[in-house]
Amino acid sequence: MKRRLKVEEAFFRVMMNLSTAFILLILGVIIYSVFEKGMKAISWEMLTSIPSGGYYYGKGGGILNAIVGSMTLAFGATILAFLIGLPVALYINVFLHGKKKLVNLIRFILDLIWGIPSIVYGAFGFTLMVLVGLQTSLLAGIITVTLFILPIMIRSMDEILRTVPDGLMEATYSLGSNKSELAFKIFTRQSVSGIITAVLLSFGRAIGDAASVLFTAGYTDNLPNSLMEPVATLPLSIFFQLSSPVPEVQERAYASALVLTVIILIVSLFSRGLGKRYHKTKINF
Amino acid sequence: MLISLSLVAFLPFLLFSVLYFKSFLLLRDFGLGQLIFSHSWHPSRGEFGFYPFIIGSIWVTLLAILISTPICLLTAINVTQYARKRFLRIMHPVIDILAGIPSVVYGVWGILVIVPFISRYLGPWLGIKTMGYSILAAAFVLSIMIIPFILNIMIEIFKTIPMELKEAALSLGSTKWQMVKHVLLRKALPGIIAAVGFGLARAFGETMAVLMVVGNVVKVPTSVFDPGYTLPALIANNYGEVLSIPQYDSALMFAALLLLVVSLFFNLLMHFFISRYNKY
Numbered sequence: 347m348k349r350r351l352k353v354e355e356a357f358f359r360v361m362m363n364l365s366t367a368f369i370l371l372i373l374g375v376i377i378y379s380v381f382e383k384g385m386k387a388i389s390w391e392m393l394t395s396i397p398s399g400g401y402y403y404g405k406g407g408g409i410l411n412a413i414v415g416s417m418t419l420a421f422g423a424t425i426l427a428f429l430i431g432l433p434v435a436l437y438i439n440v441f442l443h444g445k446k447k448l449v450n451l452i453r454f455i456l457d458l459i460w461g462i463p464s465i466v467y468g469a470f471g472f473t474l475m476v477l478v479g480l481q482t483s484l485l486a487g488i489i490t491v492t493l494f495i496l497p498i499m500i501r502s503m504d505e506i507l508r509t510v511p512d513g514l515m516e517a518t519y520s521l522g523s524n525k526s527e528l529a530f531k532i533f534t535r536q537s538v539s540g541i542i543t544a545v546l547l548s549f550g551r552a553i554g555d556a557a558s559v560l561f562t563a564g565y566t567d568n569l570p571n572s573l574m575e576p577v578a579t580l581p582l583s584i585f586f587q588l589s590s591p592v593p594e595v596q597e598r599a600y601a602s603a604l605v606l607t608v609i610i611l612i613v614s615l616f617s618r619g620l621g622k623r624y625h626k627t628k629i630n631f
Numbered sequence: 632m633l634i635s636l637s638l639v640a641f642l643p644f645l646l647f648s649v650l651y652f653k654s655f656l657l658l659r660d661f662g663l664g665q666l667i668f669s670h671s672w673h674p675s676r677g678e679f680g681f682y683p684f685i686i687g688s689i690w691v692t693l694l695a696i697l698i699s700t701p702i703c704l705l706t707a708i709n710v711t712q713y714a715r716k717r718f719l720r721i722m723h724p725v726i727d728i729l730a731g732i733p734s735v736v737y738g739v740w741g742i743l744v745i746v747p748f749i750s751r752y753l754g755p756w757l758g759i760k761t762m763g764y765s766i767l768a769a770a771f772v773l774s775i776m777i778i779p780f781i782l783n784i785m786i787e788i789f790k791t792i793p794m795e796l797k798e799a800a801l802s803l804g805s806t807k808w809q810m811v812k813h814v815l816l817r818k819a820l821p822g823i824i825a826a827v828g829f830g831l832a833r834a835f836g837e838t839m840a841v842l843m844v845v846g847n848v849v850k851v852p853t854s855v856f857d858p859g860y861t862l863p864a865l866i867a868n869n870y871g872e873v874l875s876i877p878q879y880d881s882a883l884m885f886a887a888l889l890l891l892v893v894s895l896f897f898n899l900l901m902h903f904f905i906s907r908y909n910k911y
Contacts, residue, residue, distance in 0.1 A: 351806055351808070351809070352806075354808060355806055355807065355808035358705070358808055359713065359808075361705050362705040362706065362708060362709035362713065363709065364705075365701070365702040365703075365705035365706045365709070366705075366706045366709050366710065366714075366722075368702060369702065369706055369725065369729075369778060369782070370725060372729075372775055372778075373725055373728060373729055375740075375744065376732065376736075376737075376740050376775075379740055379743050379744055380736060380739065380740060380743075383743060430635045430638065430639070431635075433635045433636075434635045434636045434639055437633070437635075437636055438636075452636070452640060454902060455639075455640055455643065456639065457898065457902065458643055458895055458898050458899065459639070459642055459643055461829070461832050461833070461894050461895070461897075461898040462643070462646065462836070462891060462894050462895070463833075463835070463836020463837065463838065463863060463890050463891075463894055464836070464838065465836065465838040465863045465866050465867060465887065465890065466646065466650070466836065466887045466890050466891045466894070467646075468866070468867075469650065469866055469883065469884060469887035470646050470649055470650065470887070472870070473649055473650070473653055473884070474649070493642065496639060496642075497639070500639065550731050553733075554731070554732075554733025554734070554735070554736075555733065555734070556733070556734065556735050556838070556839045557734075557838035557839055557863065557867060560867055560870065561870045581733055581734075581735040581839065584735045584736075584739060585735055585738075585839065585843070588738075588739065588742065588843070599739065600739065600743075603735070603736050603739040606733055606735070606736060607732065607733075607736050610731050610732060610733060610736075611728070613731075614724075614727055614728060614731050618724070
């Protein structure tokens with residue numbers, strides 16, 4: 347009996363360590379294979395020029411259109427989502443403070459929206475677009491992506507705002523301030539690090555998602571210069587180049603994947619670094 | 632503030648009604664049962680059977696869950712019960728990065744690594760001829776993609792299990808593994824189910840990575856080495872050409888509606904499982 351227990355425990359410990367090692371290994375393999383393939387194909391020209399004629403048959407040019415396009419789209423959507431999201435998160439935590447049932451219901455709905463696949467947003471955005479007579483454009487892409495990252499933004503900010511201690515709230519009230527002051531002056535300042543993390547997290551989502559921009563943002567070889575024109579995005583440029591039969595173009599898809607991965611890694615590093623840095627302004631209890 | 636809030640709160644209803652309204656054309660002409668259970672998909676002839684796509688989606692999702700659940704469970708137990716505290720601090724960035732990698736990059740990785748692995752090694756080794764682009768490849772890529780979600784929830788759940796409970800078990804003379812098996816896992820079971828359910832919902836709606844490795848052949852798959860087609864891939868692949876045929880447009884909206892309903896249903900269900908951990 348005793349021995350069987352020991353064997354069982356040893357067996358599961360080995361399995362546990364194997365699973366943990368497997369996850370670490372997989373991450374390593376993903377990063378390695380993307381870097382290894384991408385480094386071979388990447389060049390300065392690729393990063394700094396737009397596709398020239400015959401680019402999709404392996405001739406010169408680059409993916410600047412997609413890099414700039416993705417950045418513009420993700421920035422636009424993040425800013426818009428921030429402008430809508432911060433008030434919602436503050437409202438939940440300041441004005442609805444104490445109304446537990448209602449707050450829980452709102453959080454629940456937000457979690458539900460978070461779970462909706464991005465392709466559904468894509469289809470929805472496309473329908474809206476057709477309804478109001480809009481073409482595939484930067485604007486339509488921004489609106490769709492905003493809807494898609496909104497729950498992520500609000501819920502991550504909410505998780506931080508709800509940790510603001512009641513004592514701080516009461517102290518602010520006792521000094522005679524009203525709810526808006528409490529929300530925008532105290533809560534926001536107290537949660538700067540968390541808000542930055544939320545914004546960067548949403549930005550990462552926005553720049554990496556392809557399914558929601560597939561029908562709404564369109565694709566173009568030019569740099570974006572108007573809200574009403576189509577815009578190229580990195581995920582889609584990877585996808586399109588990869589489906590080409592020409593080997594050189596496929597190589598470029600790997601290089602584009604490298605660019606996207608590096609952007610994501612930088613964003614995630616930044617959110618860790620900034621989060622730590624602004625922690626200092628926080629009053630600790 | 633209120634305007635923003637109401638916009639967000641009504642978003643799911645808005646999504647549902649718009650998609651329902653758009654797919655109404657198809658639902659009226661064919662009826663729900665026929666759409667879901669019919670095998671023949673010939674949009675140009677006006678035949679819309681979603682069965683191959685639904686089955687493809689279910690296969691891919693279930694396989695992915697089967698692969699990632701044990702891995703996540705074992706790892707979560709390992710990092711919360713056995714490993715040193717410092718290790719958890721290493722694990723968090725790993726989970727963050729895995730969750731942050733865009734699905735297109737997962738797709739690229741699948742094409743670079745998984746597809747050749749299946750077509751060159753796994754297939755021949757089992758004596759099966761396969762292209763590599765298959766249900767199995769999609770399931771494998773998907774299982775990696777949902778690991779961070781499931782693992783994260785499981786770690787959080789295991790952290791909520793009170794220390795006293797574990798100490799009580801240990802003081803009665805049980806070994807650590809007995810404690811894990813009889814106390815931790817039993818107490819965390821609803822949370823584990825919820826974690827798997829959330830993973831399931833996420834896997835069901837994943838588009839790009841699956842689209843890139845699943846093969847996209849409209850056929851009811853008979854083995855995991857067969858190529859298949861999933862609902863999200865169907866929408867993503869065909870959007871360009873549908874505007875000319877209103878029924879086709881409606882069909883893709885119906886697919887989106889199905890995805891929405893499945894995702895809402897699973898998330899709702901799992902919240903009931905997880906609500907007892909007073910997350911709210």
